[in-house]
Each structure stands twice: as C-alpha cells, then as structure tokens.
Amino acid sequence: MAWIQLRIHTHRDHADMLGDLLMDQGSVSITYEDGQDEPIFEPKLGETPLWQDTILIALFDAETDLAPTIEFLETMPFLGKGFTHKIEQVEDKDWVREWMDSFHPIQFGQRLWICPSWREIPDPAAVNVILDPGLAFGTGTHPTTALCLEWLDSLDLAGQEVIDFGCGSGILAIAAIKLGAKKVTGVDIDYQAIDASTANAERNDVADKLALYLPENQPENLHADVLVANILAGPLKELAPLIAEKVKTGGKLALSGLLQEQAQEVSDFYSQWFDMDPACHKEDWSRLSGIRK
Template identity: 65%
Template sequence: MPWIQIKINTTGSHAEQLAEALEETGAVSVTFQDTHDNPVYEPLPGETRLWGDTDIIGLFDAETDMATVVTMMAAHPLLGEGFHHKIEQIEDKDWEREWMDNFHPMRFGERLWICPSWRDVPDANAVNVMLDPGLAFGTGTHPTTSLCLTWLDGLDLEGKTVIDFGCGSGILAIAALKLGASRAIGIDIDPQAIQASRDNAARNGVADKLELYLPHEQPENLQADVVVANILAGPLRELAPLIRVLPVAGGELGLSGILASQAESVCEAYAQHFVLDPVAEKEEWCRITGKRHHP
C-alpha cells in the first residue's frame, strides 16, 4: 500500500514529546534520524538515542489528510505555526523483497563468508556462517563488524577459547567457532541479544560450544585466549578495567565500534596492559588490536 511521511526537524530534548504527538495524529510508525547523518546504533534496553539536531519521521497511510496533521502539530507548544517540516510520498514497493535483495553473501579475510539463508553459498568449501538480519545488532554489513570478522579470520583459533563482549547477534562468537575455536562465550546486557545469539548458534550447528551470559550471570575470573568487543568507544573506555583482564597473558584483544577520531583515547585506556598493533581503519571506523602483557 502507498505511504506518505512527514519529517519534522527538532532537538533531541523535544523529540520524545513530538513523537508522541505524531502518534496521536495517526502515524503508524515514528522514527528518529540524526540531521547530520551520524551513525545510529541499536539502543540499550529502554533507551532511545537522540542527538542535538534530530529529524522525527512520521509514516502515514497515503489517504491521510496531511493538512490536518500539520494543523494538529502546529498546535503543539513545542512547534507553533510555520514549524519546519517536509512531506513526501513513499514509493509503494514489496518492502520485504526489497530488504532481502539488499543482503548478499559477504567475504571477510581469506576463509570466512557470512551468508543470508535465502542466498546460495558462494563457496561450499569455505567457512560459511549463515546469518539473517534480525533484532540484534550485527550482520557483517557495518564496517566495525567487518573489521572484527577480518581480524578473527586472520588468527589461529584452533582449540582456542573466545569471548565476544557485547555479542549482539552472536556473529563474532559463531564465526570464531566455525574458524576453529573450541569454545566461545557471549556476554550482552540485552536478553534479546542473548536469544538472538542462541538461535543463530543453533542454526550454524555450534550451540553446544557457545555459552551465553548476561553480565551479572557471567562466571567470576572469566578469561579467554581471544577477546573481541565490538561496542562503542565510550563503553570501551569506561569498561576497560573489566575488559582488559579477560584475555589470558599473551592473549589477543580486538576492539571496535570506534570512530577514527576516538581511537587515541581508547588506545590510552589499554596501552599499559597490551602491546598494541597499528590501528586498522575502514570508512572512518577503526579496530584496535593487541596482545596482553605477560606478568
């Protein structure tokens, strides 16, 4: 069915209230978009990430009288007459098919492929991880995930234990297992991510080798040969005391979810405990890797 949308520019502090007002006018969905096109990450449970300059997009049935919607929104105390907005018609498509057509098998490093279930596997002899886009973040399409997958592909994981800190969809832990790791441990604050990781591990035949924990459930003194954390620069700095003790002495650490401009500050949080490699960059994002010092 055809749709029409209204885009309203506002500030982060006003976005929630205006979103509620759009829903009251009949919007079937309301989304937030950074006016400056900053990257958007999956929010924490119960959290909505907002920005200083935010566009609110309300989606309506194309039969909706948008003049009435504009009049109702103009009466809102945060807007008023002449508020900045844009109304656009949305092309009527088979959105499910459109969405599926955008995902193709992707290769990382020398051996590893991430393949959606509805596509043919390009190389049956490769290391193939079957993963469909879902509710938890992590399908391989984002540069940060790509950087981590390529790094894992280049390691000798045979018989190793791997911790995926902030596991999301489980893509990194599952890839590590299929690349030869004997055990993987996924940790995430979101129960939805734990379920997604469990489902994806079962689909890939590695559920018996993957342990999953919410932070308060994880075993004490947990350590692994390889630790990867693809989250955000802020948490990587704040949680450094927890993350940097996870690799064993001589163990590998891989950090991503970091803009190139943030790399130096993240490196500083780990440099005392690790021999760090040169920072790897891809599309303004970067990956920090290194080995933990021996005592």
C-alpha cells in the same frame, strides 16, 4: 496501497508529544531521523535518545486530506503558523523483498563468509556462517564487525578458547567456532543479544561450543587464549582491567567499536597489559590488537 508522509523538523523535547498528536490525527506510523549529523552510538538499555534536531516522519494512507492536520498543528505553540513541513508521496513496494535484496553474502579475510539464509552460498568449501539480520547488532555490514571478522580469520584458532565481549548477534563468536575454536564464551549486557546469539548458534549447529552470559552471571576465573570486544571506546576503557585479566599470558586481543580519533588513547591505555600493534582502520572506525604481556 500508496502512502503520503508528513516530514516535520522538531526539537527532541517535542518529538514524542508531536508523534502522539499525529497518531491521534490518523497517522499509521511515526519515524524519527537525525536532523543534523549528530550520531548516537550506543544508547543505554531501555533508553531511546533522540537528536536535538529531530525529523519526525508521520505516514498516512494516501487518501488522507492533511489540510486539517496542518491547521491543527499550526495551533501548537512550539510549531506555530506556517511551520516548516513537507508532504511526500511514498510509492508502495514489497518492503520485505526490498530489505532482503539489500543483504548479500560477504567475504571477510581469506576463509570466512557471512551469508543470509535466503541467499545461495557462494563458496560451499569456505567457512560459512549463516546469519540473518535481527534485533541484536552484528550482520557483518558495519566496519567494526568487519574489522573483527577479518582479524579472527587471520588467526589459527584451532583448539583455542575465545571470549567475545559484547557478542550482539553472536556473529564473532560463531565465526570463531567455525574457524576452529574449541570453546567460545559470549558476554553481553542485553538479554536480546543472548537470545539472538543462542538462536544463531543453533542455526549454525555450534550451540554446544558456545556459552552465553549476562555480565553479572559470567563465571569467575574465565580465561581465554583470544578475546575480541567490539563495544565502544568508553566501555572498553572502563572494562580494561577486567578484559586484561581474562586473557592468558601470550593470548591475543582485538578491540573495535573505536572511532579513528579514539584509537591512540585506547591503545596507550591497554599497553599497560598488552604489546599493542598499530591500529587498522575501515571508514571512520578502528581496530586495535595486541598480545598479553
């Protein structure tokens, strides 16, 4: 089945209402895109913020005559006569296949691979984490995850206790276990991340070494040899005393989720507790690392 889509530039204050109107007009799905370059990095739980300049895309069955819908929208005061819009044909595809085709095994550092379950493992003798994209963040394709995976691969984790703060899909926690960690604790504010990490750990046969907590349930006196936190600059600064307290003297720390321009400030802040290394960068993102004083 083929489709047509109607693209309309709108303001975030009108986007939801416009979406509802278009669903009433027979649209089968509504999607929102950034109309400018205004990144939204990490919305709070339960929030779905939109961009000031939002592009709304309404999908319709290809047989739909959109003329009455356009006429109707022209009566809306926030759009008006001759409002800017575009109608596009969308060729039908096997979207699941298309999506699956875009994920491939990726190598991080010397030993570690992240492999989608539907792909052949390129190097069965390597350290392989089987992981499919899901609702929680963390497939390995984002530079911040990649920087943390490369850092974990560079360590000798045999027998070490590790904390993964902001565990998302569990990708870093599971990689740490497969790289030799004795025990890993994953913490996340999002219960979907806890569920995803549990399922991914089970699939990788490492669930017995992974303990997962929402922050309010994490054990007191949780201490580790290695702590990795891929969150964002703001929370990393807020959480700094708590993070520092969890790392044993001489223990190792990696922080990511930082934009390059934020790295120096966060590094300076953490140097109260850690001897910090120079930052590593990938695309616009940075990773900091250090040793607990």
